[in-house]
Amino acid sequence: ITLDNGSNNIAMLENLDNALELGFDVNGSRSIVKIRCMNHVLNRVFIDLFKSFERNHAGLLSRIDKLSYYTSSNVFTREKLRAYLPCSIPKYNTTRFLSRFRQLETFLRVSKQAKKFYCKHRLDAEFQLKQDDCPVFCYSKTEIEPLAFFIRITRMFEELTMLLQNDSTNSIINGIDYYMTINRYYEVVEGVKSGAMDIETLHGIGLGPTDLPSKE
Numbered sequence: 001i002t003l004d005n006g007s008n009n010i011a012m013l014e015n016l017d018n019a020l021e022l023g024f025d026v027n028g029s030r031s032i033v034k035i036r037c038m039n040h041v042l043n044r045v046f047i048d049l050f051k052s053f054e055r056n057h058a059g060l061l062s063r064i065d066k067l068s069y070y071t072s073s074n075v076f077t078r079e080k081l082r083a084y085l086p087c088s089i090p091k092y093n094t095t096r097f098l099s100r101f102r103q104l105e106t107f108l109r110v111s112k113q114a115k116k117f118y119c120k121h122r123l124d125a126e127f128q129l130k131q132d133d134c135p136v137f138c139y140s141k142t143e144i145e146p147l148a149f150f151i152r153i154t155r156m157f158e159e160l161t162m163l164l165q166n167d168s169t170n171s172i173i174n175g176i177d178y179y180m181t182i183n184r185y186y187e188v189v190e191g192v193k194s195g196a197m198d199i200e201t202l203h204g205i206g207l208g209p210t211d212l213p214s215k216e
Contacts, residue, residue: 001032002172004040038175039164043097046157050100053150060143061100064107065092066136067114076128077117084117085110101151101158108148111139153205156185 003009013034020032054061068089070077082088089106093099118137121127160178164170188204202208 002035002037004037005044035172038178039161039170042157042161042164046101046154046161047097049154049157054100057147060147063136064089064103067107068092068103070136076126080121080127081114081117084113098158098161101154104147105151108144108151111144115139149211152207152211155206156181
């Protein structure tokens with residue numbers, strides 16, 4: 001039986017166990033194999049990682065949310081912005097587990113163009129840009145650096161989550177490889193936290209030597 005960690009499912013399994021102890025047989029055996037849905041567990045880990053990041057960078061993400069609005073909904077800027085940005089920044093949707101990752105991943109690709117747009121048109125009345133809009137369009141290297149680092153080291157969760165959307169790859173047979181990959185990832189993370197900075201270790205979490213942010 002494959003299921004998530006919902007309290008109702010846990011209670012149901014406990015009742016099944018009780019029924020088996022009382023003599024109820026399933027396929028001639030008094031036991032049931034219980035497996036947690038890996039995709040569900042990964043989604044919960046992914047969400048927890050992003051919640052932690054959001055708490056520590058609430059102001060930055062609020063500005064990016066506003067920039068998402070400008071790229072898709074602001075009638076004064078969206079058409080002209082398209083000439084600068086190769087794509088719109090997706091809006092954050094709390095009900096979609098990869099929504100924030102995709103928003104921030106896209107933002108990193110277009111942040112320089114957004115700043116260029118503002119600097120060129122900030123005095124043009126047609127776009128109705130205000131001085132207060134500067135933080136929405138302009139981001140410093142020290143703000144971009146931890147965000148880019150965070151997206152790189154969480155990419156494995158995004159890739160595995162998408163892999164598990166496919167019925168041909170979402171199977172118990174492949175599960176061992178997936179869990180070994182995750183286990184190796186956490187081992188490497190612990191190594192980096194302990195000071196290991198060799199290329200092989202960094203590659204284990206998707207980083208190169210130039211991807212490391214400053215200690216701050």
